[in-house]
Amino acid sequence: AQKVTQAQTEISVVEKEDVTLDCVYETRDTTYYLFWYKQPPSGELVFLIRRNSFDEQNEISGRYSWNFQKSTSSFNFTITASQVVDSAVYFCALSEAVSGNQFYFGTGTSLTVIP
Amino acid sequence: EAQVTQNPRYLITVTGKKLTVTCSQNMNHEYMSWYRQDPGLGLRQIYYSMNVEVTDKGDVPEGYKVSRKEKRNFPLILESPSPNQTSLYFCASSYRHRDRYTDTQYFGPGTRLTVL
Numbered sequence: 557a558q559k560v561t562q563a564q565t566e567i568s569v570v571e572k573e574d575v576t577l578d579c580v581y582e583t584r585d586t587t588y589y590l591f592w593y594k595q596p597p598s599g600e601l602v603f604l605i606r607r608n609s610f611d612e613q614n615e616i617s618g619r620y621s622w623n624f625q626k627s628t629s630s631f632n633f634t635i636t637a638s639q640v641v642d643s644a645v646y647f648c649a650l651s652e653a654v655s656g657n658q659f660y661f662g663t664g665t666s667l668t669v670i671p
Numbered sequence: 672e673a674q675v676t677q678n679p680r681y682l683i684t685v686t687g688k689k690l691t692v693t694c695s696q697n698m699n700h701e702y703m704s705w706y707r708q709d710p711g712l713g714l715r716q717i718y719y720s721m722n723v724e725v726t727d728k729g730d731v732p733e734g735y736k737v738s739r740k741e742k743r744n745f746p747l748i749l750e751s752p753s754p755n756q757t758s759l760y761f762c763a764s765s766y767r768h769r770d771r772y773t774d775t776q777y778f779g780p781g782t783r784l785t786v787l
Contacts, residue, residue, distance in 0.1 A: 589774075599781050603775050
């Protein structure tokens with residue numbers, strides 16, 4: 557079974573619209589860490605955020621915000637007032653403290669922002 | 672500058688010809704890992720290493736070898752490449768905490784491999 561599920565394969569929005577990328581994870585550990593990475597068309601992987609399982613506070617960074625809900629095992633990512641530069645593939649990932657050796661990625665969501 | 676470097680960035684080879692993709696990091700990270708990225712499959716972990724001389728299989732290790740003789744280097748070896756190993760490969764490194772979780776991974780620029 558997938559440990560990290562990103563059900564949205566592709567999303568297209570018009571510039572300035574808000575968009576939410578969904579991430580659902582599966583773990584039995586009580587201590588774990590969740591991450592979001594961005595992969596722009598140039599191909600590199602850029603770290604965006606890390607959250608641990610004990611901190612459910614939502615986080616905002618400029619136009620980016622993250623909603624972590626343990627009750628639904630979700631760690632969703634919202635981009636407000638999207639811009640063309642936000643066009644990229646976004647990956648959600650999980651690292652577990654007990655079996656903390658492996659890093660699990662979702663299959664990614666490809667976001668296209670149309671000008 | 673803190674970074675993970677990979678070489679080569681692009682490689683076209685033929686079936687069966689042994690190749691090595693190098694990976695090096697200058698952040699003194701204990702943990703290093705290799706991933707392959709394929710359309711629709713996301714990133715899948717091939718091998719990882721928790722420290723020097725300690726390596727273990729990820730989700731898709733078949734056809735690959737690794738070694739960790741020095742902390743900074745983690746080469747990926749394809750002894751007999753096949754066309755199904757055509758992919759985009761990423762090396763990553765991270766700090767490993769005492770409570771054993773793997774912290775934020777920092778990625779190299781990627782190596783695009785084509786096996787004919």
